[in-house]
Amino acid sequence: MTTGQRWRTFLFKPFVFFTILMVLKIYLAHFVIFENESALVPLATGLPSVWLVFCLVELLFPRWKLGAYTIANLLMTSIYFAVIMYYKYFGVIVTYHALQQVNQVTEVKGSVFSLMHPYFLLIYVDIVLIFIALLASKKLRRWRREAAVREGTRTFAAIGVLALVACFCIVWPQRHSMNELVQAQGMGILNYEVYVGFAASKDEPVDVGSITPEAVSQLKGAERPDSPAYWGAAEGKNVIVIQLEAFQNFLIGLQVDGKEITPNLNKLAGESLYFNHFFQQAGQGNTSDAEFVVNTSFLIPQHGAASQVYADRELPSMPRTFGEHGYDTATFHTNNVEFWNRKELYKALDWNRYYDNEFFGDEDTVMFAASDEVLYSKTADELANMQAAGKPFYVQVISMSAHHPFNLPKRKSKMELPERYKDTLVGDYIEAQNYADWALGQFIEQLKSNGVWDNSLVVIYGDHQGLPIYSLTADEKDLMKEIYGREYKVQDMMNIPLILKLPAPAPGEPAVEPKTFEQLGGQSDLFPTIANLTGISLDDHVLFGQDILNTENNVLPERYYLPSGSFLNEDGVFIPGKGYEDGQFETFAGERDEEEQDEGESGATEEQYDQALELLSMSDTYVRSLPKHE
Secondary structure, three states, X not given: OOHHHHHHHHHOOHHHHHHHHHHXXXXXXXHHHOOOOOOOHHHHHHHHHHXXXXXXXXXXXXXXXXXXXXXXXXXXXXXXHHHHHHHHHHOOOOOHHHHHHHHHOOOOHHHHHHOOOHHHHHHHHHHHHHHHHHHHOHHHHHHHHHHOOOOOHHHHHHHHHHHHHHHHHHHHHHOOOOOHHHHHHHXXXXXXXXXXXXXXXXXXXXXXXXXXXXXXXXXXXXXXXXXXXXXXXXXXXXXXXXXXXXXXXXXXXXXXOOEEOOHHHHHHHHHXXXXXXXXXXXXXXXXXXXHHHHHHOOOOOOOOOHHHXXXXXXXXXXXHHHHHOOOEXXXXXXXXXXXXXXXXXXXXXXOXXXXXXXXXXOOOEEOOEXXXXXXXXXXXXXXXXXXXXXXXXXEEEEOOOOOOOOOOOHHHOOOOOOHHHOOOHXXXXXHHHHHHHHHHHHHHHHHHHOOOHHHEEEEEEEOOOOOOOOOOOHHHHHHHHHHHOOOOOHHHHHEEEEEEEOOOOOOOOOOOOOEEEOOOEEHHHHHHHHHHHHOOOOOOOOOOOOOOOOOOOOOEEOOOOOOOOOEEOOOXXXXXXXXXXOOXXXXXXXXXXXXXXXXXXXXXXXXXXXXXXXXXXXXHHHHHHOOEOO
C-alpha cells in the first residue's frame, strides 16, 4: 500500500472523516459569534464533545456506523446552525428554552429568512452530498459496508472517557460565569448547550415575604418627593399608550440628505415631555414582553417570553388598577390574539376587552397583519365611541407595520431612499419607520378631529430594537456610523424614545412647558410614571420601576438582549465578563476610559451590579408567588 493509499484509508475512517467535517463547522460558528479569539480555542473547547459523541457511535452502532455518524453530524450541525441564526438577531446563544418559540416561527418566517446569509447554509452541504453519494455512488456504498464493523473497542472507550473528562474540565471552571457569551465561548457551544440543560438558575434565593414596596424602593434608592412634579396633570383624562414596533430613538430628529424621517414624532417630541435616554427591557418575547413590562412594572423572566411564563398569574397591572379607578380598558393589536399566547396574557393583565385581527380584518395587510393605517383608523373610531360613553379610558395600541425585516410594500412607501441606502437593512428600516410615522400622523389628526386628542394623555415609546448590531453587514455598519457620527453600539441599539403628551389645559390654566429629560428610564418605569400623571397612588404596589418624572438616579437591569448581570445606569451600560471584576462599561456616547478600567474603576459600581441582580431575583420570585387567575 502506497503512502497516498494509507492516508486515504486513514482519512476515510468515519471517526476521522466526520471529525474533520465537525471541526470546520465549529470554526464557522465561532467565526460568526465570537470576536478576537485564539485560533486554538474553538478546537480545544469543541473537539472533546464531538469525540465523545463519535466514540458512542463507534461503541453502540458498529453495524450502522455510517448512518449513525451522519445522524450525529446532522444533529450537531443543526445545533450550530440554530446558534448562528439566533445570534444574528438576538445576540445570544440559543438554548433549549427557545423551543417555546417554535410555534411562532411561521408567523415571522420573513425575519428568519432575512437573517440567513447564503454561506450559513454551507454548514449542511456535506450532509446533502453524503446522502446523494450513498444513493448514487458504488464506492460510497462500499465505504458504508466496509465501515460496518466493530473495531478498536478499547481505543474508542479510552478516547470517550478522556473526552468526557476533558468536557468536565472545560465546563467546571466556567460554571459561575454571568455572561452567557463568555460562558459559551469558554465551555464550547455543545458543552454549553448540555450544561444549560442541568444548570441551576442564576437568581439568588429571595424570601417572598421580604419583597415589599418599601424594600424595593430602598434597594433602588428611589425616594418619592412629598409633592411630586406633574402629579395629577392628567387626572380623570383618557390614557392612550402607543407602542411603536421596532422604533429606536435615533430616528427622532434624523434627517437623511436633508429629509426628515419622522416629522410627526419630531414635532410631537418638541411639544411634549421627551425622554432621550429611555431603554427597552424586553427579551425573548419582544413585543409581547414590552406589553408585559410596561403594564406591570415587573421584569421579564430568565427564560422564555413573559406571555408564556407568567400568563397564568393574576398580575397587578395598569389595566387592573385603572379599571379599579373607574376607567374602561382595552388593547388594540392587528394580529391574532393567540400569537405569543396574548389571549392568556390579556386575562392575566385584566383588560376589559381586546381587539385583534377579527376586528381589524386583513384587507390591507402589511407584514402579517392589517396595516398601521387600518389599525389607527378603526381604533380612532372606537376611541371616540368609548369617550362618548362618559368614562375615561386606558388603552394600549400596538403598531406592527414596521416589523423586521422591514419589507414595506411599494404601495406604502412615502419616501425615496438615497442610492447608498437602497437594498440594505438600514435603508429598509428607515423607509418602514417613515411610513409608520406617517400613519401615526394620520391617527393624531383623527384623534384631534373627533375630540379625543385634547382630552387624553398620550404615551408613545418603542417596544424593542429594530437594527440588531449582530445582523448588520460592514456596509450597513458604515451607514449607522454616518448617522451617529461614531460606531453604532449596543447601548444605541437598546435606546428607544419615550414621549408623554399631556392633555390640553383647562380654560384659564397654563399649558405644561415641553421639556427634554436627560435622566435614565426604561419600560418598567412607565406604570409608576403614568400613575403619577393620572393622580393614582401606587403606595401598596410592588413595582420594579420608578416614576422618572420625580427621580434622577436609576439602574435598569437587562436580560436576554444583553448577558445576565448587564445593566444601565445614568452614564452608560455595564456588561459583565465572568463577573463584575472583568466586566466592561461604556458611556452612552460609546466611550470607555481604558485607564480607569485598568485601575479597577468604572462608571458602574459593584453595588449597582449587585442591585441589578437582586432586582431580577426579586421580580422573578414575586411574580411566581402571585395567585393563578381563573
